[in-house]
Amino acid sequence: MTISELQLALPEIFVLTMACVILLADLFIAEERRGLTHTLAVGTLIFAAILTGRLMMAPGEVVHAFADTFVRDRFGDVLKVFSYIILAGVYVYAKYYLRQFKLFKGEFYTLTLFALIGVMVMISASSMLTLYLGLELLALSTYALIALNRDSLPGSEAAMKYFILGSLASGMLLYGMSLIFGATGSLQLGEISASLGSGIGDDMLLTFGLVFVVIGIAFKLGAVPFHMWVPDVYHGAPLAITLFIASVPKLAGLALAIRLLDNGLIGLHDDWQAMLAVLAALSLIIGNVVAIAQTNIKRMLAYSTIAHMGFMLLGILAGTPEGYAAAMFYTIVYAIMSAGAFAVIIMLSHNGVEADQLDHFKGLARRNPWHAFLMMMILFSLAGIPVFVGFFAKWQVIAAALSAGFTGLAVLAVITAVIGAFYYLRVVKLMYFDEPDVPERVPAPVDFRAVLTVNGVAVLGLGIFSGGLISLCVSAFV
Amino acid sequence: MLDWPLLSLLIWIPIAAAFGVAALGVRAPKLVRPVALIVALISFVLSLVLYAGFDVTTSAMQFQEKTVWIGAFDVNYHLGIDGLSLPLILLTTLIGVLIIVAGWRIENQPHLYLAAFLVLQGLMVGVFSALDALLFYVFFEAMLVPMFLIIGIWGGPNRIYATIKFFLFTFFGSVFMLIALIWMYLQSGTFAILELHDFPIALSAQIWIFLAFLIAFAVKVPMWPVHTWLPDAHVEAPTGGSVVLAAVMLKIGGYGLVRFSLPITPDAAAALDWLVIGLSLVAIAYIGFVALAQSDMKKLIAYSSISHMGFVTLGLFLAFAIARNTGETTGAGLGITGAMVQMISHGFISGAMFLAVGVLYDRMHSREIGAYGGVANTMPWFAMFAVLFFMANSGLPGTSGFVGEFMVILAAFHANFWFAFVAGTTLILGAAYSLWLVKRVFYGEVANEGVGKLKDLGRREWLVLTVLAVLVIGVGVWPYPLIEMMEASVTNLVEHIMQSKVE
Numbered sequence: 001m002t003i004s005e006l007q008l009a010l011p012e013i014f015v016l017t018m019a020c021v022i023l024l025a026d027l028f029i030a031e032e033r034r035g036l037t038h039t040l041a042v043g044t045l046i047f048a049a050i051l052t053g054r055l056m057m058a059p060g061e062v063v064h065a066f067a068d069t070f071v072r073d074r075f076g077d078v079l080k081v082f083s084y085i086i087l088a089g090v091y092v093y094a095k096y097y098l099r100q101f102k103l104f105k106g107e108f109y110t111l112t113l114f115a116l117i118g119v120m121v122m123i124s125a126s127s128m129l130t131l132y133l134g135l136e137l138l139a140l141s142t143y144a145l146i147a148l149n150r151d152s153l154p155g156s157e158a159a160m161k162y163f164i165l166g167s168l169a170s171g172m173l174l175y176g177m178s179l180i181f182g183a184t185g186s187l188q189l190g191e192i193s194a195s196l197g198s199g200i201g202d203d204m205l206l207t208f209g210l211v212f213v214v215i216g217i218a219f220k221l222g223a224v225p226f227h228m229w230v231p232d233v234y235h236g237a238p239l240a241i242t243l244f245i246a247s248v249p250k251l252a253g254l255a256l257a258i259r260l261l262d263n264g265l266i267g268l269h270d271d272w273q274a275m276l277a278v279l280a281a282l283s284l285i286i287g288n289v290v291a292i293a294q295t296n297i298k299r300m301l302a303y304s305t306i307a308h309m310g311f312m313l314l315g316i317l318a319g320t321p322e323g324y325a326a327a328m329f330y331t332i333v334y335a336i337m338s339a340g341a342f343a344v345i346i347m348l349s350h351n352g353v354e355a356d357q358l359d360h361f362k363g364l365a366r367r368n369p370w371h372a373f374l375m376m377m378i379l380f381s382l383a384g385i386p387v388f389v390g391f392f393a394k395w396q397v398i399a400a401a402l403s404a405g406f407t408g409l410a411v412l413a414v415i416t417a418v419i420g421a422f423y424y425l426r427v428v429k430l431m432y433f434d435e436p437d438v439p440e441r442v443p444a445p446v447d448f449r450a451v452l453t454v455n456g457v458a459v460l461g462l463g464i465f466s467g468g469l470i471s472l473c474v475s476a477f478v
Numbered sequence: 479m480l481d482w483p484l485l486s487l488l489i490w491i492p493i494a495a496a497f498g499v500a501a502l503g504v505r506a507p508k509l510v511r512p513v514a515l516i517v518a519l520i521s522f523v524l525s526l527v528l529y530a531g532f533d534v535t536t537s538a539m540q541f542q543e544k545t546v547w548i549g550a551f552d553v554n555y556h557l558g559i560d561g562l563s564l565p566l567i568l569l570t571t572l573i574g575v576l577i578i579v580a581g582w583r584i585e586n587q588p589h590l591y592l593a594a595f596l597v598l599q600g601l602m603v604g605v606f607s608a609l610d611a612l613l614f615y616v617f618f619e620a621m622l623v624p625m626f627l628i629i630g631i632w633g634g635p636n637r638i639y640a641t642i643k644f645f646l647f648t649f650f651g652s653v654f655m656l657i658a659l660i661w662m663y664l665q666s667g668t669f670a671i672l673e674l675h676d677f678p679i680a681l682s683a684q685i686w687i688f689l690a691f692l693i694a695f696a697v698k699v700p701m702w703p704v705h706t707w708l709p710d711a712h713v714e715a716p717t718g719g720s721v722v723l724a725a726v727m728l729k730i731g732g733y734g735l736v737r738f739s740l741p742i743t744p745d746a747a748a749a750l751d752w753l754v755i756g757l758s759l760v761a762i763a764y765i766g767f768v769a770l771a772q773s774d775m776k777k778l779i780a781y782s783s784i785s786h787m788g789f790v791t792l793g794l795f796l797a798f799a800i801a802r803n804t805g806e807t808t809g810a811g812l813g814i815t816g817a818m819v820q821m822i823s824h825g826f827i828s829g830a831m832f833l834a835v836g837v838l839y840d841r842m843h844s845r846e847i848g849a850y851g852g853v854a855n856t857m858p859w860f861a862m863f864a865v866l867f868f869m870a871n872s873g874l875p876g877t878s879g880f881v882g883e884f885m886v887i888l889a890a891f892h893a894n895f896w897f898a899f900v901a902g903t904t905l906i907l908g909a910a911y912s913l914w915l916v917k918r919v920f921y922g923e924v925a926n927e928g929v930g931k932l933k934d935l936g937r938r939e940w941l942v943l944t945v946l947a948v949l950v951i952g953v954g955v956w957p958y959p960l961i962e963m964m965e966a967s968v969t970n971l972v973e974h975i976m977q978s979k980v981e
Contacts, residue, residue, distance in 0.1 A: 325550075369504075369590075380623060385649075386616035392548075395612075399551075399660045407661075414653035421649055425626070425642055433630045433638055467548040474550045 005065040008072050011052045011080065012120050018044040019113035026106025034104055038095050041109040042088050049084040052077055059475040064126055068188050071126035075258070075328070075476040079123050079251050082332050086247050086339055087116055092451045093343040094240035096444060101352060103149055103238060111148075112244060115141035119252040125259055128177045128187045135173070135220070138252055139166050142245060146237040158236025165219070165229045173216025179209030180265070189264035196267025210268050213260055214275045221253045221309045224282035234302035239354050242298055243342035246305060247335040253309075254331040257316055258324055269319045276317035277409055283310030284413055288420040298356045300423060301341060304382060307420055308334050314413060315397040318404040321477035326396035329473040333381075333393045333462065340378045340455040344371060347444045347452070361427055363436025371442070371449075372431045374456030381459045383424040384417050389463035392470070483543050484528050485557040488567065489604045492521055492574070496596035503589025511582055514592035518575040521599065525571040532564055534962050537970035539609060539672070547613070553669050556609040561967030562736055562818065563606040565960060566729055569825045570606065572949075573725045574599040576942050577718040580833055583840075584632065584716070591632055595718060598624040605730055611659045611669040611738075615652070618730065622648055625719065625727070632716040640707075640714035647707040651697030655738075658690035662742075675741040678979045681749070688746035691739045692754070698731030701754075701791055702761040705784045712780035713845070717836030720776060724783050725829035729821045732790045736814070736971065740794065744975040748798040755795050759900045761788030766907030770914070775835045775845045778915060779828060782871060785904060786824050786883075792901060793817030793886040797972055799893035809892050811972045816885025818964050823870075823878035823953060830867040830946040834860070837939055838919075842928050847918050851925025856932040861920045863935075863943040868916050870950045872909035878953035 006013065018040070026037050057063070062073040091109075098104040118138030125131035143166065147159035177187075183201035184192045195201060215226060222230040234242050261272050287307025294300035312334070315327030348355035348364075355361075365372035381388030394417060401410045444452075462469055495517040502510050532540060539558030547555040559567065577595055584591050601624070604617035622645055629641035663669055666677045679687065697704045708728075712720050740747050747754075762785050769781035796813035837860060838853070839845055854861035870877035873884075883904065890898035924930045935943070953960055 385623060386619045391616070391619070395656065395660070398657065399664065402657070402660050403664050407657075410657055410660075411654075414657060415650075418646060418650045418653060422642070422646060425645060428626075429630060429638055429642070432627060433641075467546070467550070467553075470548055471550045 008063060008065045009070060009124075010055075011048050012117060012124070014051055015044060015048050015113060015117055015120065019110055019117065022106065022113065023110045026110070029106070034106070035095075037106050037109050038091060041113065042091050044113065045084040045088040045091070049081050052080050052084070056081075059478045064190075068190065069127040069130045070124055072124060073476075076123045076255070078472060078476050079255060079328070079332075080120055082335070083116060083119055083123075083248050083251050086251075086335050087112065087244075089339055089343075089451050089455060090240075090244050090247055092447050093243055093339070093346055096448045097238070097240040097346045097349065100350065101149070101238065103240070108145070108148060108240070111141045111145050115145070115244075116248065119248055119255075122252045122259070123255040125255075126189050126263065128181070128189065128192075128260070128264070131256065131259055132170075132174060132177065134252070135256065136170060138249060139170065142249065145241045145244065146233060148241060149238050152236075152238070154236035155238060158233045161236075162229050162233045169216050169219035169226070172212045172219070176209045176212025176214075176216060179205055179212065183209060189259060192264045193266055196265065206268060207271060210265060210271055211275070213265070214272055214279075217253070217257045217260065218279050220256055221250075221312070222306050223279040223309050223313060224286045224306060227283065227286070227306045230306055231299045231302040234305070235296060235298045235356075239298070239342065239346050239349060239356070243339060243346065246301065246338040246342060250309075250331050250335050250338075254312065254327060258327075261316065262319070262324065266319065273317045273319060273404070276313045277406060280310045280313035280317065281409060281412055283307060283313065284416040288416040291420065291423045294423070295358055296356050297345060297358050297361070297427070298354075300358070301338065304420070304423070305338065307416065308382075310416075311394060311397050311413060314401040314406070314409065317406070318400040320400070320403065322474070323397075323400035323404065324477045325470075325473040326393075326400045328476060329470060330393040330397050332469070332473070333389050336455065336462075337378050337381050337390060337459060340374070340452065340459065341382065343448075343452050343455065344375045344378070347371065347448065348442055350442075358427065358430060359437075361430040362434045364431040364442075366436050367438075367440065368442050371452065374452060375431060376428050377456050377459050379424040379427055381463070383421040385421070387460070387463045389459050389466060389469075392463060392466040396470070484524055485541055485559065485603070485607045486543055488521055488524050488528070488571070489557075489600045489607070491524075491600070492517055492596040493600035496593040496600075499596065500589050500593040503587070507589065510589045510592060511578070514596060515575070515578050517596060518571070518578050518599070521603075522571040522575050525568050528559070529564065529568060532559075532963070534561065535966060537561065537966040542609070547610070551612075551663070551669070552667065553612045554610050555613060556670065557607045558609045559607050561964035562733070562971070565818065565822050565963055566606045566726070566733055567603055569729070569822055570599060570602045570726050572945075573722060573825065573829055576829070576833070576945065577721055579938050580721070580836065580942050581716070581718040582938055584718075586632060591628070591716075591718070594624040594628050595722070598628070598722060602726055602730070606733060609671050611662075611671050611674065613669075614671070614737075615656060615659060618734075619649070619652055621727070621730075625723070628719040629711060629715045632719065633714040635714075636710070637714040640710040643707045644711040647697055647704065651694045651704070654690040655694035658687045662687065671737065675974065677742075679743065681745050681980050684743040684746035684979070685749065688739055688743040688750060691734065691743070695731040695734040695739065696757070698734065699728060699787050699791060700731065700784060701757050701788070702765060702784065703757075705761070705765070708784060709777050709780040712783075712832075713774060713776045717832060717839065720832040720836075721829045724779070724832055725825040728783065728787055729825060732787070732794070732817065732821050735791065735794050736818075740975050741971060743979075745978050745980050747795065747975065751795040751798045754791055755799070755897060758788040758792035758795070759897065761785055762792065763900050763903050763907070766904055766911070769911045770907065772911075773847050775838075775847055775915065775919070776832070778847075778911060779831045779835065782908070782911065783824070783828050785908070786820065786828070786871075789820045789883055789886045789901065789904070790817045790824075792897070793820065793882075793889060796886070796889045796893045796897070797975065799897075800889060801976055803893060809889070810976070811968045812885055812892070813889030814968050814971060815961060815964060816882050816889055818968070819878075819885060819953075819957060819960060820882025822960060823882050823950075826946055826949050826953070827867055827870045827877075827879055830863075830943065830950065831871060833942055833946070834864045834867060837935065841932055847915060849926075850919040850929060852920070852922045853929055853932065854920040855924050856929060857934045860935050860939075860943075863947055864920060865916055866947055867950065868912040870954070872912040873905055876951065876954045878950045878957070880954055881957045
């Protein structure tokens with residue numbers, strides 16, 4: 001281990017240090033000055049973004065470190081920067097919620113920061129072991145976060161469910177990794193890829209390992225049929241935590257899939273392509289169809305996530321740089337949209353009641369015209385209507401699926417997108433076409449409104465000027 | 479002045495102004511209407527500048543603008559117009575002005591109403607001027623959003639069903655076009671429409687692409703049997719929404735067929751022209767009968783629109799049959815020219831008819847034919863206009879309705895006698911449902927107290943109806959300027975589609 005290697009991991013080290021600092025500092029911060037913890041955490045993210053952004057890897061540049069267990073490349077750096085930015089937005093949204101629901105404690109910040117480190121480790125993993133460590137760090141922090149409200153029965157239930165199913169999935173993933181290790185004799189993704197290329201390894205063993213690995217990935221992404229936890233966890237967790245789960249960890253899921261399937265197992269592309277195709281098709285159908293039946297908007301968005309992960313898999317299964325770039329664009333955009341959608345739900349939640357029923361959106365356009373407009377843009381974007389950014393994400397993954405020869409799957413994807421449009425339209429209908437039950441304006445703090453405005457306008461702006469983000473994603477895979 | 483990016487201005491001025499209008503709504507509600515009107519007038523004047531600077535002798539794209547939009551996929555922000563798009567842009571900006579005048583007295587959130595229409599207008603101009611397929615698709619789809627809101631917020635009692643149906647139908651149709659566009663991009667490496675015109679595609683692939691385009695545009699036109707969203711949308715939409723829908727949005731389907739289906743997949747179009755012609759004839763004849771049976775005025779006009787748009791699709795696809803019959807291409811342009819004239823004419827007439835129904839609805843709050851009778855006694859001036867428009871709708875010579883239908887029927891004779899025969903039934907059916915409505919609503923004794931108390935047209939209504947009446951008669955008597963505008967482009971299109979693209 002040399003100094004230059006440590007420098008490569010500077011963002012991780014910095015975030016880890018700050019997480020510990022915040023953990024300690026929070027003990028000495030009085031209850032009424034808890035905002036300081038928040039400021040420290042947001043500051044950490046901004047500084048981390050500067051650290052990563054300033055030393056961003058050039059396209060095509062890849063550096064390995066720590067005995068080949070850690071990798072810095074442009075893909076990872078871009079993903080990390082978006083993780084910081086989105087998490088910072090989540091903090092601002094969450095603060096308002098946590099304050100109102102008397103959950104505003106330092107634990108939220110330390111746990112999410114540790115989860116972020118997990119995300120970063122996964123993003124930068126170049127060995128199956130690192131990948132697994134990052135995954136577990138993220139998962140353990142998330143289990144605790146879901147149960148943040150100890151007195152909430154649905155919260156504890158969701159945490160328990162996620163913990164049990166998550167452990168099972170981690171076990172599967174680990175088992176798959178061990179099989180692959182057995183077949184190739186290495187944990188390093190690069191070496192696995194090389195030995196697959198030269199034909200080393202028992203086919204049976206590899207295929208078995210691959211199946212378990214794909215199950216692990218599918219569970220983390222919430223792809224059908226490994227999606228059962230998603231609606232319950234989204235529903236049961238406090239809104240601020242749902243907001244977190246629905247945004248940043250998706251980026252980690254993408255990294256997990258690309259690191260394992262592309263960096264390590266690209267030699268088995270034909271096998272995992274078929275598996276992902278099935279997962280994608282099922283997710284698209286189940287996610288979009290079942291979402292229609294939901295009256296709870298958290299559950300509705302949970303099923304919508306499942307469908308969106310189906311779309312994202314279309315990009316990955318192509319197994320080409322363009323496909324990965326499309327999936328990356330999709331995931332980043334999805335995290336932004338989903339954060340915005342949950343933020344509006346948070347805004348509507350008052351007096352200890354989460355506004356998680358669809359009816360809470362009734363007549364929002366009369367109460368808060370601007371916020372209803374932002375929400376409408378986010379919903380149309382989720383539905384994939386141009387000129388919002390969600391369309392450009394869908395367009396690219398469909399192009400990736402078509403270029404890989406999956407015409408039928410692409411047709412299925414657009415048909416389910418039309419089905420999916422219905423439940424997004426229903427929320428627009430509630431906001432714009434129905435009269436509100438109470439006419440008062442919904443209040444929200446100024447920082448919350450500012451971030452929400454940036455978030456909603458980004459959905460439009462990234463759509464109109466989608467060229468920039470698209471070329472950034474493309475440059476990550478040259 | 480001609481160096482200005484006129485097309486971009488035509489697209490973005492209304493859209494940018496829409497946000498201003500929406501913001502004004504809270505602070506200075508009184509300014510909302512004048513500002514929107516001024517913006518619409520500026521757009522209209524700009525489109526006249528476009529017309530003045532337009533060179534009718536060439537079929538090449540004019541007023542082109544091109545900048546890179548999404549470099550990674552070679553997508554460009556590429557605009558340009560030819561003789562096929564210019565008339566439709568003029569129609570769009572004109573209708574834009576009329577709608578704002580006609581909707582002057584909307585009381586429910588007028589700032590949002592006007593903003594939605596301004597956004598819609600900008601997007602529609604975008605559709606007619608996009609020369610990049612992805613850009614076209616973006617405008618094409620984005621249009622759904624303001625229309626969804628217009629029907630849903632300001633519509634009638636059953637508006638939510640109607641607007642969701644409208645949205646999902648059109649969305650469903652267009653996603654297949656997206657797949658076709660991406661497929662062609664993967665083959666050719668470009669989204670540029672003009673390059674796709676020259677890109678050779680095997681016949682089997684052409685057929686799939688043609689069908690994908692056909693679903694998208696047939697829903698929009700709408701063609702039988704995917705027309706069912708239109709009567710619902712029309713009936714529930716506010717007057718302005720019905721007018722835009724009938725006058726401009728339906729034309730986008732026809733325009734799409736001319737810009738995409740015919741030139742990109744000419745061989746498939748030639749092979750499957752029987753399909754489109756068949757559906758068109760069903761629309762013309764069968765929907766004509768359906769219109770006859772309606773008791774709701776807006777529904778009647780909606781079905782009449784479907785029937786008249788049947789002429790557009792019929793005219794567009796006659797060219798192949800004519801070429802097969804006569805062995806030459808000279809006559810083939812007649813059907814396409816007729817279809818284009820019919821689109822413009824139908825824009826005027828259907829818009830005018832919906833406005834006329836709006837005039838009655840504002841006073842009596844009923845669209846039922848049975849609720850009226852003898853309106854001519856209390857509203858003589860209005861009756862004069864209405865009778866003119868309904869006459870024009872039935873294809874009376876001397877009105878614009880005659881020109882397009884006549885050309886298409888004439889072309890149909892060149893293709894096949896029976897095509898012309900079935901298409902000709904519209905002369906009877908159209909007259910029947912139009913004039914029967916006139917008889918029941920306008921003539922006879924004053925039917926009830928409500929009708930007895932009706933007041934004749936106000937100044938705004940005069941203005942709007944006069945403009946449309948002048949245009950209907952003007953194009954009817956002297957269609958030459960309109961035909962001249964599109965002549966070079968139509969000739970070029972016919973030459974293009976007669977050449978096989980199969981390698």
